[in-house]
Amino acid sequence: MNSGEIAAMAGVSVRTLRHYHQVGVLPEPPRRANGYREYTVRDLVLLLRIRRLAELGIALDEIPSMLETGRRADAVLDELDRELAGQIERLTARRAAIARLRAAGASPDTPPELAGVLGAGAAGGPDLPPEVLQHDREVMLLLHHRLDEDGRAALAGLMSQVTEPRVRAATTELTARFAALAPDAPDAEIDRLVTAFQSVLGHLDLAGFEDVDPRIGALLTAYQESVFNDAQREFLARLSQVVSEGTTPAAPTP
Structure with a gap:
């Protein structure tokens, strides 16, 4: 698979794929004789795992250690849950403020x-x-x-x-x-x-x-x-x- 094909299969953009390579979260595969990267199904599986973790809001620099050992999974998820709870509270307060402004004109x-x-x-x-x-x-x-x-x-x-x-x-x-x-x-x-x-x-x-x-x-x-x-x-x-x-x-x- 080339970069366009694996990106399409994983549901990410080629730009995102390249960004993962640049930050080191996704290792670059070997290149073919024509200079294009050659991705395997193993690369696709890893990309899908990275995508799922990123969608949860886990920072990219946290992902490699989670993928390698999984030892910090509970701690990372607990921290992420607290952060999301805080965001929900702040967003709820913002919506309440908007409602007050609307009601008062x-x-x-x-x-x-x-x-x-x-x-x-x-x-x-x-x-x-x-x-x-x-x-x-x-x-x-x-x-x-x-x-x-x-x-x-x-x-x-x-x-x-x-x-x-x-x-x-x-x-x-x-x-x-x-x-x-x-x-x-x-x-x-x-x-x-x-x-x-x-x-x-x-x-x-x-x-x-x-x-x-x-x-x-x-x-x-x-x-x-x-x-x-x-x-x-x-x-x-x-x-x-x-x-x-x-x-x-x-x-x-x-």
Whole structure:
């Protein structure tokens, strides 16, 4: 048999056959006078055994010792079974994440834990400009990536509160006002918006955000500088201050 014939009989490609030769798992047979390899039925049997082991997922460098002695068969199969069990668990988790994203109408890059609050219609949905929704998603992605497990749970809990029907209408209206802030908006307008936001935040449970890593704050500041105008950044700075200090901004001048 030549290489094409034995490959066809074994159900592998000629390229795979040559790869087995190159890595040393399948010895090369002698060549005929015309330079072509001459395979025997024994070569076919060995190739079939290699194919079966490879299909199980056994690494090629493990196969020669198994073929020679079989002593490591149980250990290799146990290890392979554990690896496959882990893969099944990871794939099952991925499918569950996909299902959550689909159910929420969320984009594929949304953390599954936040799918319900960042999906279509959540947190203002179509009532807010697309760029505002995009900013919200990007901030949530940054936070989710940098927070630890407890912080992520706190973030999901906070976003669930924000998207409750009784709160969502207020936050949507205030977010729209924030988006409409002109770069040269007067201090009085900024302070009125801070007061309005603080009123809403006062009804939310902010547990879990008391000791946020300063590096996260620096990251968010860098993001804000890249997407928001001067008045919007000033608003965020004032809001952060009054929330952290538990104070109320001075009454704005009418």
